[in-house]
Amino acid sequence: MxxxxxxxxxxxxxxxxxxxxxxxxxxxxxxxxxxxxxxxxxxxxxxxxAGKDDLVVAYLTRCRDTWACMYEQAGVGREDDPAGHLVALVELTAAKVLEPDYRGCGIHNTHAEFPDPAHPAHKVAAEHFATMRERLLDLATRAGARDPETLTDRILLIIEGIYTNGLAQGRNGAARAAGAFAEEVVRSALADRSA
Amino acid sequence: MxxxxxxxxxxxxxxxxxxxxxxxxxxxxxxxxxxxxxxxxxxxxxxxxAGKDDLVVAYLTRCRDTWACMYEQAGVGREDDPAGHLVALVELTAAKVLEPDYRGCGIHNTHAEFPDPAHPAHKVAAEHFATMRERLLDLATRAGARDPETLTDRILLIIEGIYTNGLAQGRNGAARAAGAFAEEVVRSALADRSA
DNA sequence: CCGGTCCGGGACCGATCGGTCCGAATCCTT
DNA sequence: AAGGATTCGGACCGATCGGTCCCGGACCGG
Structure with missing residues (x-):
């Protein structure tokens, strides 16, 4: 040997x-x-x-883990504050836009590059989006939003807006408004409880 | 002849x-x-x-015109209601997600496919994003928002979130929440005036 | 030192890319 | 009917794609 x-x-x-x-x-x-x-x-x-497809899938898997790590990071010190976790997650996402060579979310970019639903890369990406939604929904529910689904939808819109707009307009784009935006949205969703 | x-x-x-x-x-x-x-x-x-690049640019130009047409359409009957125009625009965008074979915004997709800033397709897309922002900013200003820039940023996040999330999660995604979301955001931005 | 394993580098393959060119069929104009 | 421009459809080109294979050298364990 x-x-x-x-x-x-x-x-x-x-x-x-x-x-x-x-x-x-x-x-x-x-x-x-x-x-x-x-x-x-x-x-x-x-x-x-095994081939390029395999390499791409591995790339996407890594991107997914990176996102999971970011999700984790945003929750540190906020184990009992799911609302804060949500906001922190948006802020973390927005902060990434400021990084040099920001290139958007690799999963979203790749997902758009492979429209064929049968392609393995497409499937991995689609899975990620589903779990991403689940995790946000979990936070929104635990935060006590009256309508967790709607809060999830709104946070999702903001996060994915950051990705796309950050790619399109860079550091001078809409990402700068995201943090305060998310905070307001979450606050409003919680206040709705008493309504 | x-x-x-x-x-x-x-x-x-x-x-x-x-x-x-x-x-x-x-x-x-x-x-x-x-x-x-x-x-x-x-x-x-x-x-x-002249070549594929030329064809792609023509494609993007058409996409741009389509968007301009949509912008126009959302404003019909709302010439004196820029706030309503903003909301209608978001609703129109969200409605597109419901169309069969929805494939996101061609300009954003292509923009992501050509990261090289020197590529003509990239430039056309970047231009579009800038004018898109200008037009939203114009509406936000005329609507009388206290902070038109921020309102523009928020509407942009929602619109581009719709594009991206609609592509990722289809008709069951976040787009359904976009209309009410935009309305609330606009209302809140106007109410801020008295604050 | 020697034998075997691993790896860098490149030749090679078929397919496909964007793009050029040309022959033949088509159709309009005079 | 005749002539000429236009268009179809494919042959062809060099480059590059993903992928296979193989050689020679580097390296390590016995």
Whole structure:
């Protein structure tokens, strides 16, 4: 047993792929480009990933985990404040727009790039959207909104508006208004209880 | 002068291209596909359009005009009610999600497909976003909002949220909440005047 | 030191891309 | 009817796509 395959190759390739896919879009990036950028042989990449579709799915999975991490982060210290968690999540999303090289949500971008519902990438993205909605709905419910569905819809509109508008208009776009907006929306949804 | 080139060829080709680009995304549609679907020779298409980029730009221009038409339509009968115009615009946008084969906003989708700011398609899209914002800002100002910029930002978030979320979750998504949401937002922005 | 494993790099494949060009059929105008 | 412009439809081009295969060198364990 003379030699061991490097165990983190998959992750390191995925790092490169994530950067390229995010920056240029999935369609615009060729496998050769990923390989060149990473500096490995084609051998290694095709051993770690069955094909481009597989690589894209892995990319989306990572994006999903990143979002889950963000969700988690927004909840830290707010375990008993689901309303604050909601607002913090919106603020975190809005803050991402300010990052240099902001390129929107990789999942949404990729979802738009693969309209075919049968494509694996499309399915992964669709799943993510569903769970995203569930988690927001859970927060809205626990926050005690009179109509959690509507609050969820509104927060979703704001969050996805941030993604899209941030991509379209950059740091001078609508994202700056999102935090206060979300706060007001949540407050209003809670106040409705007494109505 | 034996024969005249058919004058509406460009428009008819653009019809086909619009349908295909909208349904499958720009990158996924080949020129050959446009030609086959239209049933003409390659000659004709390349006489009417300098190349794929040119065709894409024409497609985006048409999308832009469609949006302008929608903006116009929402304002009919509301010439003296800019606030109602804003709400109607959001409602119109939300209604589009319910259409079968809804595929989001072609301009946003294409914008995401061409991240390179130097690409003509990207520029056309960016221009559109700017004028879109201007027009909303004009309405918000004329509506008498205390802070028209913020109202514009909020309406923009809602509209672009509709596009994105409608694409992600279809007719059962957040778009259903958009109309009432916009109305509330506008009302609140106007009420702020007395605050 | 040696044998085996792994990996970088590239040749190669078929398919498809955008785009050019041309022959033949078509149809209008005179 | 004749002539000429227009259009169809496909051959063709170079480039690039995703993907397979293989060689030679680097590296490690016995």
């Amino acid at each position: 003379p030699r061991k395959p490097s165990p983190d190759a998959r992750e390191r390739i995925l790092d490169v792929a994530t950067r390229l896919f995010t920056a240029h879009g999935v369609h615009a990036v060729g496998m050769q480009q990923v390989i060149d950028e990473f500096g490995c042989g084609k051998n290694l990449l095709y051993r770690e990933f | 034996p024969r005249k080139p058919s004058p509406d060829a460009r428009e008819r080709i653009l019809d086909v291209a619009t349908r295909l680009f909208t349904a499958h995304g720009v990158h996924a549609v080949g020129m050959q596909q446009v030609i086959d679907e239209f049933g003409c020779g390659k000659n004709l298409l390349y006489r009417e359009f």
